[in-house]
Amino acid sequence: xxxxxxxxxxxxxxxxxxxxxxxxxxxxxxxxxxxxxxxxxxxxxxxxxxxxxxxxxxxxxxxxxxxxxxxxxxxxxxxxxxxxxxxxxxxxxxxxxxxxxxxxxxxxxxxxxxxxxxxxxxxxxxxxxxxxxxxxxxxxxxxxxxxxxxxxxxxxxxxxxxxxxxxxxxxxxxxxxxxxxxxxxxxxxxxxxxxxxxxxxxxxxxxxxxxxxxxxxxxxxxxxxxxxxxxxxxxxxxxxxxxxxxxxxxxxxxxxxxxxxxxxxxxxxxxxxxxxx
Amino acid sequence: xxxxxxxxxxxxxxxxxxxxxxxxxxxxxxxxxxxxxxxxxxxxxxxxxxxxxxxxxxxxxxxxxxxxxxxxxxxxxxxxxxxxxxxxxxxxxxxxxxxxxxxxxxxxxxxxxxxxxxxxxxxxxxxxxxxxxxxxxxxxxxxxxxxxxxxxxxxxxxxxxxxxxxxxxxxxxxxxxxxxxxxxxxxxxxxxxxxxxxxxxxxxxxxxxxxxxxxxxxxxxxxxxxxxxxxxxxxxxxxxxxxxxxxxxxxxxxxxxxxxxxxxxxxxxxxxx
Numbered sequence: 001x002x003x004x005x006x007x008x009x010x011x012x013x014x015x016x017x018x019x020x021x022x023x024x025x026x027x028x029x030x031x032x033x034x035x036x037x038x039x040x041x042x043x044x045x046x047x048x049x050x051x052x053x054x055x056x057x058x059x060x061x062x063x064x065x066x067x068x069x070x071x072x073x074x075x076x077x078x079x080x081x082x083x084x085x086x087x088x089x090x091x092x093x094x095x096x097x098x099x100x101x102x103x104x105x106x107x108x109x110x111x112x113x114x115x116x117x118x119x120x121x122x123x124x125x126x127x128x129x130x131x132x133x134x135x136x137x138x139x140x141x142x143x144x145x146x147x148x149x150x151x152x153x154x155x156x157x158x159x160x161x162x163x164x165x166x167x168x169x170x171x172x173x174x175x176x177x178x179x180x181x182x183x184x185x186x187x188x189x190x191x192x193x194x195x196x197x198x199x200x201x202x203x204x205x206x207x208x209x210x211x212x213x214x215x216x217x218x219x220x221x222x223x224x225x226x227x228x229x230x231x232x233x234x235x236x237x238x239x240x241x242x243x244x245x246x247x248x249x250x251x252x253x254x255x256x257x258x259x260x261x262x263x264x265x266x267x268x269x270x271x272x273x274x275x276x277x
Numbered sequence: 278x279x280x281x282x283x284x285x286x287x288x289x290x291x292x293x294x295x296x297x298x299x300x301x302x303x304x305x306x307x308x309x310x311x312x313x314x315x316x317x318x319x320x321x322x323x324x325x326x327x328x329x330x331x332x333x334x335x336x337x338x339x340x341x342x343x344x345x346x347x348x349x350x351x352x353x354x355x356x357x358x359x360x361x362x363x364x365x366x367x368x369x370x371x372x373x374x375x376x377x378x379x380x381x382x383x384x385x386x387x388x389x390x391x392x393x394x395x396x397x398x399x400x401x402x403x404x405x406x407x408x409x410x411x412x413x414x415x416x417x418x419x420x421x422x423x424x425x426x427x428x429x430x431x432x433x434x435x436x437x438x439x440x441x442x443x444x445x446x447x448x449x450x451x452x453x454x455x456x457x458x459x460x461x462x463x464x465x466x467x468x469x470x471x472x473x474x475x476x477x478x479x480x481x482x483x484x485x486x487x488x489x490x491x492x493x494x495x496x497x498x499x500x501x502x503x504x505x506x507x508x509x510x511x512x513x514x515x516x517x518x519x520x521x522x523x524x525x526x527x528x529x530x531x532x533x534x535x536x537x538x539x540x541x542x543x544x545x546x547x548x549x550x
Contacts, residue, residue, distance in 0.1 A: 003418070003422050004419065004422055004423070004513075007415055007418050007419045007422070010415050011412075011415050014408070014411050014412065024312070024315065024402065024403055024404065025315055025317075027403060027404055027407060083414070084414065085407055085410040085411040085413075085414050086407055086411075087407050087408065087410070087411040088411050088414060088415070092414075
């Protein structure tokens with residue numbers, strides 16, 4: 001019944017879409033924004049004349065740089081099987097998120113794979129001419145940098161976009177140093193019983209110097225009302241399979257280096273010419 | 278004789294409606310020509326949207342005209358001055374009604390066909406091809422789900438459509454026939470009957486809404502209804518068939534009642550004064 005309802009709704013949308021089509025240009029745009037799985041195994045995608053090959057899922061877990069300057073309304077790619085007509089791409093296809101670099105065509109595609117029992121998993125595809133570069137980067141990746149997501153406003157039309165903002169090397173060094181030192185009960189808090197009275201916090205993720213990769217470790221930096229900084233995360237205890245949560249206090253002399261995370265210019269504006277496609 | 282009746286009515290409808298149908302197709306052609314000059318300017322968008330709006334309005338007008346002319350031709354042909362000639366022919370009331378009904382339905386279908394042709398003209402080219410591809414894909418998916426039931430569904434829904442069209446026209450004939458029972462203000466009475474039918478429908482619906490919860494308080498009725506819903510959920514295809522057939526039956530009963538009353542009035546209580 002669900003499939004039949006979907007089919008009936010697709011038919012109605014088709015009728016409405018047929019009235020709204022401006023003409024061939026809109027059809028060309030639809031074709032341009034539609035990729036095709038080259039076979040049933042979905043190992044390859046063809047999009048805008050390029051072939052994209054699947055890379056291992058876990059290597060590129062989480063976000064990639066496609067979130068940089070992404071204006072969701074304007075960029076809408078779908079990937080479908082070969083036999084799906086272009087007008088039904090949105091109904092029968094997978095919506096793709098993709099990165100944006102200084103090129104017209106995206107380098108990396110992220111296609112959610114909706115698995116029946118396990119929810120959805122992101123599957124990554126890399127443009128075939130960039131694959132060797134990506135693999136070389138993967139071989140040498142060092143997730144020793146950190147980034148947070150910054151909201152930006154596109155000025156003429158006030159659209160909200162999100163940018164991955166890498167923190168400075170000095171701030172990153174403070175975080176690395178704090179995470180590396182052993183837990184100090186005298187200064188650190190037990191998250192089971194204590195909670196810093198922080199005024200604001202920032203979510204951080206690990207990344208590499210190219211802002212290309214990340215992992216599934218979430219960090220949180222909190223600033224208290226008294227001006228202290230804490231880093232919240234999890235670490236594995238020695239000879240233990242479980243992870244322990246912690247609130248690690250940043251050394252007072254390093255507090256100033258983390259002020260950039262809580263700058264008052266949280267929301268910036270930009271004009272579309274600055275968007276990197 | 279019935280054949281000649283139909284032929285005469287057909288010619289009458291043709292003179293009135295065929296130009297309208299041609300205009301609809303012509304506007305579609307105009308729309309397609311506008312698309313040749315496609316560009317990103319606001320002028321083009323304004324012109325294109327205007328042509329689309331014009332096409333939609335033309336389609337609606339054509340449909341309404343087909344319907345209204347069918348009703349007018351019934352009244353004029355059987356209950357006005359022309360009725361004297363019509364009822365002097367060696368044709369029964371039943372044949373008169375069938376003749377008018379068949380021709381009205383033919384031209385309503387003809388208008389729908391004209392609109393379909395217009396849609397094809399307006400989307401001529403790559404857009405039309407993609408639309409057909411998409412339609413074919415959806416149909417294929419549907420038939421993959423329901424198999425041969427798809428054909429049966431199509432037949433059922435086509436029958437429902439035709440019977441509903443007939444029922445709608447017969448309802449108008451019914452109203453007009455009752456209206457002509459009086460000597461003055463016949464049209465007004467016909468509208469009054471139509472309004473009365475509408476009000477009756479609303480009253481019945483309201484009663485159902487009010488009494489529904491009262492009936493649902495009964496455990497037996499609730500259990501019975503729940504059983505029906507559970508069965509329908511388990512046998513969805515069969516449930517859709519049954520619902521379609523019930524709809525067809527309801528429409529047929531209504532159409533029959535309207536036809537019967539109209540025929541009786543025309544036979545026993547004809548008033549051409």
